[in-house]
Amino acid sequence: MTVILALSCTAALLAVAAIVVFIGRWSFATPVVYCVCFVASLMSLVAAVAHLLGGSTPVSVTLPLGLPWLGAHFRIDALSAFFLAVVGLGAFAASLFALGYGRHEDAPRRVLPFYPAFLAGMNLVVLADDAFTFLLAWEFMSLSSWALVMAHHRDPHNLRAGYIYLVMASFGTLALLLMFGLLAGPGGGYGFAEIRAAHPSAVPGAWVLVLALVGAGSKAGLVPLHVWLPLAHPAAPSHVSALMSGVMTKVAVYGFVRIVFDLIGPPAWWWSVLVLTLGGVTAVMGVLYALVQHDLKRLLAYHTVENIGIIFIGLGLALAFKAHGMASAAALALTAGLLHVFNHSVFKSLLFFGSGAVLAVTGVRDMERLGGLIHRMPQTAFVFLVGCAAISALPPLNGFVSEWLTFQAILLSPQLPSWGLKLLVPAVGALLALSAALAAACFVKAFGVTFLGRPRTPVAERAQETDRFSLSAMYFLAALCLFAGILPGLFIDALAPVMQEFVGARMPVQTRAPWLSIAPIAESRSSYNGLLVFLFIVISGTLAASVIHRLASNKLRRGPAWDCGYPDPSPATQYSASSFAQPIRRVFGTVVFRAREHGEMPPPGDARPARLTVELRDLIWDALYAPIAGAVGVVADRLNHLQFLTIRQFLSLVFAALVILLLVLAIWP
Amino acid sequence: MALIIDFAVQGAQMLLVLLLAPLLTGLVRKAKAHFLRRRGPPLIQPYRDLVRLMRKDVVLAENASWLFRVTPYLVFAATWVAASLVPTFRTGLLFSWSADLIAIIALLGSARFFLALAGLDVGTSFGGIGSSREVMIASLAEPAMLMVVFTLALIAGSTQLSTMTGVLVSTEVGLRVSLGLALFALIMVAIAENARIPVDNPATHLELTMVHEAMILEYSGRHLALIDLAASLKLLLYVSLIACVFTPWGIALPDGGPATLALGLATYLAKLAVGGFLLAFFETSIAKMRVFRVPEFLGAALMLGLLATLLLFVSQSL
Numbered sequence: 001m002t003v004i005l006a007l008s009c010t011a012a013l014l015a016v017a018a019i020v021v022f023i024g025r026w027s028f029a030t031p032v033v034y035c036v037c038f039v040a041s042l043m044s045l046v047a048a049v050a051h052l053l054g055g056s057t058p059v060s061v062t063l064p065l066g067l068p069w070l071g072a073h074f075r076i077d078a079l080s081a082f083f084l085a086v087v088g089l090g091a092f093a094a095s096l097f098a099l100g101y102g103r104h105e106d107a108p109r110r111v112l113p114f115y116p117a118f119l120a121g122m123n124l125v126v127l128a129d130d131a132f133t134f135l136l137a138w139e140f141m142s143l144s145s146w147a148l149v150m151a152h153h154r155d156p157h158n159l160r161a162g163y164i165y166l167v168m169a170s171f172g173t174l175a176l177l178l179m180f181g182l183l184a185g186p187g188g189g190y191g192f193a194e195i196r197a198a199h200p201s202a203v204p205g206a207w208v209l210v211l212a213l214v215g216a217g218s219k220a221g222l223v224p225l226h227v228w229l230p231l232a233h234p235a236a237p238s239h240v241s242a243l244m245s246g247v248m249t250k251v252a253v254y255g256f257v258r259i260v261f262d263l264i265g266p267p268a269w270w271w272s273v274l275v276l277t278l279g280g281v282t283a284v285m286g287v288l289y290a291l292v293q294h295d296l297k298r299l300l301a302y303h304t305v306e307n308i309g310i311i312f313i314g315l316g317l318a319l320a321f322k323a324h325g326m327a328s329a330a331a332l333a334l335t336a337g338l339l340h341v342f343n344h345s346v347f348k349s350l351l352f353f354g355s356g357a358v359l360a361v362t363g364v365r366d367m368e369r370l371g372g373l374i375h376r377m378p379q380t381a382f383v384f385l386v387g388c389a390a391i392s393a394l395p396p397l398n399g400f401v402s403e404w405l406t407f408q409a410i411l412l413s414p415q416l417p418s419w420g421l422k423l424l425v426p427a428v429g430a431l432l433a434l435s436a437a438l439a440a441a442c443f444v445k446a447f448g449v450t451f452l453g454r455p456r457t458p459v460a461e462r463a464q465e466t467d468r469f470s471l472s473a474m475y476f477l478a479a480l481c482l483f484a485g486i487l488p489g490l491f492i493d494a495l496a497p498v499m500q501e502f503v504g505a506r507m508p509v510q511t512r513a514p515w516l517s518i519a520p521i522a523e524s525r526s527s528y529n530g531l532l533v534f535l536f537i538v539i540s541g542t543l544a545a546s547v548i549h550r551l552a553s554n555k556l557r558r559g560p561a562w563d564c565g566y567p568d569p570s571p572a573t574q575y576s577a578s579s580f581a582q583p584i585r586r587v588f589g590t591v592v593f594r595a596r597e598h599g600e601m602p603p604p605g606d607a608r609p610a611r612l613t614v615e616l617r618d619l620i621w622d623a624l625y626a627p628i629a630g631a632v633g634v635v636a637d638r639l640n641h642l643q644f645l646t647i648r649q650f651l652s653l654v655f656a657a658l659v660i661l662l663l664v665l666a667i668w669p
Numbered sequence: 670m671a672l673i674i675d676f677a678v679q680g681a682q683m684l685l686v687l688l689l690a691p692l693l694t695g696l697v698r699k700a701k702a703h704f705l706r707r708r709g710p711p712l713i714q715p716y717r718d719l720v721r722l723m724r725k726d727v728v729l730a731e732n733a734s735w736l737f738r739v740t741p742y743l744v745f746a747a748t749w750v751a752a753s754l755v756p757t758f759r760t761g762l763l764f765s766w767s768a769d770l771i772a773i774i775a776l777l778g779s780a781r782f783f784l785a786l787a788g789l790d791v792g793t794s795f796g797g798i799g800s801s802r803e804v805m806i807a808s809l810a811e812p813a814m815l816m817v818v819f820t821l822a823l824i825a826g827s828t829q830l831s832t833m834t835g836v837l838v839s840t841e842v843g844l845r846v847s848l849g850l851a852l853f854a855l856i857m858v859a860i861a862e863n864a865r866i867p868v869d870n871p872a873t874h875l876e877l878t879m880v881h882e883a884m885i886l887e888y889s890g891r892h893l894a895l896i897d898l899a900a901s902l903k904l905l906l907y908v909s910l911i912a913c914v915f916t917p918w919g920i921a922l923p924d925g926g927p928a929t930l931a932l933g934l935a936t937y938l939a940k941l942a943v944g945g946f947l948l949a950f951f952e953t954s955i956a957k958m959r960v961f962r963v964p965e966f967l968g969a970a971l972m973l974g975l976l977a978t979l980l981l982f983v984s985q986s987l
Contacts, residue, residue, distance in 0.1 A: 371792070372732070372792070374734045374735075374736060374790075375732070375734060378735070381734075381736075385736070385786075389779070389782065392778075392782060393775065393778075394775060394778060394779040394782055395768070395772055395775045395776055395779060400772075400775055404771055404772065404775075407771055407815070407828075408828070410819070411819065411822050411823065411828065413982075414823060414981065414982045422982045422983060423979065423982070423983070425982065426819070426975060426978045426979050426982050427975070427979075429815075429816075429819060429978070430812055430815075430816060430971070430974075430975050430978075433811065433812035433815035433816065434808070434812040436811070436812075437778075437807060437808045437809070437810075437811035437812055438808050440778060440781075440782050440804065440807070440808075440811075441804035441805070441807065441808050443782075444782060444785045444786055444789070444800065444804050445804075447786060448785070448786050448788075448789035448790075448800065449789070452734065452736070452786060452789045452790045452792070453789055453790065453791070453792030453797075454732060454792035515767070517766065517767060523766055523829075524827060524829060524832050525826065525827045525828070525829065525832070526769050526771075526822075526827060526828040526829055527766045527767070527769065527829065528767070528768060528769060528771075528772050529766070529767040529768070532764060532767040532768075533750065533767060533768055533772065533776070536746075536750045536764075536767075537743070537746045537747055537750055538746075540745075540746040540749050540750060541742040541743060541745070541746035542742075544742055544745055544746065544749075544895065545742050548723055548891050548894075548895075552720075552723035552724050552891060553723060553724050553725060553726060553727075553890065553891060555726040555727065556726065556727045556729055557726050557727070557728050557729065558728075558729050558730075558731050559728045559729070559730065559731065560730065560731060561730035561731070561732075561791045561792075561793050561887060562730070562793075562886060562887055563791075563793040563794065563795055563796075563886070563887075564795055564886065567793060568794070571792065573793075573794050574792045574793070574794065574797060575789065575794065575796075575797025575798070575800070575801060579797070579801070580789075580797065580800070580801045581801075582801065583801055583802055583805035583960070583961075584804070584805050584808060586961065587805060587808075587809075587961075587964045
């Protein structure tokens with residue numbers, strides 16, 4: 001029933017995508033398309049949540065589509081239902097936001113057909129139950145999002161972003177294709193049920209893990225496969241950026257979890273070493289990259305890389321525990337990872353909406369040209385602040401809960417028997433702590449430079465509050481950040497069926513704990529109660545305010561800023577984004593980015609201004625991608641003369657290829 | 670009946686930390702003045718300052734936003750809640766399970782997040798320099814602190830402060846290398862977090878190396894009073910934390926009677942006084958370091974914490 005409902009929502013989205021190709025010219029096309037997407041995503045969200053809460057018995061259905069002897073298999077189990085809910089929630093909020101934001105689009109026909117198609121693609125990936133449907137849906141999702149990245153194709157930066165995205169997406173799909181080939185084996189059973197039944201032996205299993213990390217990891221943004229992400233996500237219209245960063249990366253995480261926890265069979269312990277190392281490096285590198293950005297949307301995109309790292313740390317711990325048969329610890333780690341999937345999709349969508357609202361009213365993404373928006377856009381500033389606090393893992397909001405659970409899982413890992421993990425896990429814990437602290441610095445910078453201080457340009461001075469649809473979408477997500485932060489037990493319990501299915505144990509029931517606190521193992525060991533912490537802060541804050549106002553003084557005068565007696569009226573004397581990041585750039589960036597600062601001071605009497613230039617190098621690009629791109633160019637040049645052969649030479653080439661293939665077939669065991 | 674007593678003890682703890690915090694600050698100032706052969710202000714001077722500041726009008730910069738006005742209350746509330754959750758004279762308080770040590774650290778992080786934002790709100794260069802250096806220091810101090818928490822949690826088998834104190838007060842733990850390393854790391858973090866010498870100087874706001882005082886330069890009146898009170902509370906919190914984890918002797922356990930409560934209170938006051946004197950002694954015997962030496966100082970704390978955790982990870986299998 002649920003799977004039929006979800007598939008019909010997806011079919012409705014595909015139908016809208018097809019119809020809008022013809023009616024896109026009409027002026028009411030924009031609201032109609034986003035309305036339909038809004039309703040369809042809401043329905044699939046409700047269906048998914050109902051399935052997750054109502055016992056989650058797997059339901060499958062086979063449609064006579066695709067390959068004739070295979071058909072298209074779809075199945076919904078607890079994991080699919082959870083990710084379907086994440087996709088539905090993100091799509092629901094993005095469609096609501098786009099009802100207002102979409103009006104600012106110059107060429108709506110470049111966005112409207114691909115938006116519902118993109119949503120449908122993501123739904124199909126999480127519902128697919130055979131390799132063929134999965135890959136088809138995956139590629140459909142990639143291509144429709146590529147079309148959305150290219151919506152503003154006149155900007156040369158976007159052209160480059162689209163090109164790199166296309167290359168990386170094809171590379172990722174190639175890895176997944178090879179991986180499914182290995183999983184299906186010589187028998188060619190491409191249904192997930194058959195793959196599940198036939199576990200690969202140790203050597204192909206390792207290859208499957210590596211290929212899954214490359215395929216799903218490049219889509220999710222694992223370092224060093226992340227290079228396309230901070231280029232492509234900001235290039236798209238903001239509601240699509242929110243979906244790509246908040247939801248599509250989560251679909252990639254779904255792919256990884258489905259393959260590694262389900263299809264591949266029992267894991268080997270060293271797999272978790274790979275996943276944990278990549279996760280830890282990704283978390284710290286992502287946030288360091290984010291810290292040195294001054295383009296608001298690119299900062300958010302780099303920060304997605306960090307959160308993917310945190311999610312993969314949770315998944316890696318779950319793998320380690322599962323491989324050593326510690327089921328309840330694995331349940332804790334996997335819950336932490338999946339809860340962070342949900343939390344990140346909520347606050348990253350919220351933050352991209354906020355940056356979209358700023359972009360729509362000012363036309364500026366560069367933080368160095370914004371400032372003081374809290375006066376002109378007070379409501380956007382408030383919800384953006386909630387998002388910033390949530391993503392910086394501050395209690396009592398939701399980001400803290402999932403990071404807290406990850407820390408609790410790390411504290412269980414001394415019981416792991418293997419020495420490699422014993423040495424690795426504390427280091428990963430330190431990396432996680434470092435990335436959490438740097439994230440707070442990063443969002444002090446993002447909020448402080450964009451919304452606080454004095455306006456740096458006239459456009460920032462003239463900004464207006466955004467429209468009601470955009471605001472309601474942002475308020476909804478901000479409320480969800482608070483709700484999931486103060487009542488996390490509800491969400492942890494909803495994830496219990498996933499844990500039962502994939503690691504064979506679940507966390508203790510949380511909603512029956514006194515005062516609705518959460519206790520991962522036992523209350524004497526560790527517990528946290530977001531609701532009480534929230535109430536305590538509210539009560540003591542109001543108490544302090546009312547006592548002081550009643551008994552002491554409530555008078556207030558406005559005056560010029562003090563600034564130690566030397567306030568400067570020019571807004572250029574404020575701290576900018578790059579000067580705010582300078583201390584951290586100096587501490588971490590000199591190693592990670594080879595950051596160099598050149599000061600150019602004209603001699604006395606010279607009227608030219610002094611200049612400070614900062615030089616940053618992306619070592620991953622320089623060391624990994626630039627050589628590959630160079631090599632491809634060289635090889636293409638060398639092979640170029642093959643274009644100008646005679647017909648006889650072409651025929652002999654074809655003949656040689658045929659002979660070689662036949663020889664290979666003959667020698668193959 | 671037991672619930673009412675628990676409520677009363679929890680309430681007493683909240684009031685106690687609030688009332689003692691300025692006294693500890695006054696004690697440190699007095700002791701420092703004594704070491705410098707000055708007479709120094711009386712012990713109750715911080716209370717007088719607070720009362721005087723609260724009675725004055727607030728002078729707000731013309732372009733200060735609502736965030737600037739809300740922040741002092743938020744910072745005070747978060748710090749007060751955090752300070753009331755650290756065991757002082759008795760463990761197992763009524764609400765002690767509502768936040769473990771990781772959550773307490775994160776609550777202090779929330780306070781710092783909003784204070785750093787308020788530093789940027791008016792758009793002055795001093796506010797910006799303070800905020801940007803504060804987050805740089807925090808980005809190293811917080812992971813170092815979490816490593817200390819890991820060490821303690823692995824020894825005690827819990828991140829809950831009450832349980833931790835209960836385990837450490839029992840004789841079975843004894844002396845451990847990792848506990849010693851964690852103590853050093855924690856003291857270094859506490860110095861940095863409370864803006865004390867050698868990281869920052871709490872007594873000045875007229876030099877270019879200041880951090881905390883630069884961030885709150887635009888605050889006045891009751892707002893400044895709340896931020897000062899929050900800073901005192903934070904100092905008290907760190908001294909209580911070090912006391913309850915590393916010198917837990919004398920602290921009252923949940924099943925003790927009124928006599929143990931009195932003993933707990935007396936030993937707590939003695940620990941606070943000793944802690945304040947040691948801090949003052951340390952501050953007078955060392956010079957302030959350059960801002961870009963601070964990362965090395967805190968990096969050392971982080972490495973000590975990591976080493977302590979690693980030792981425990983390795984030794985638990987033997």
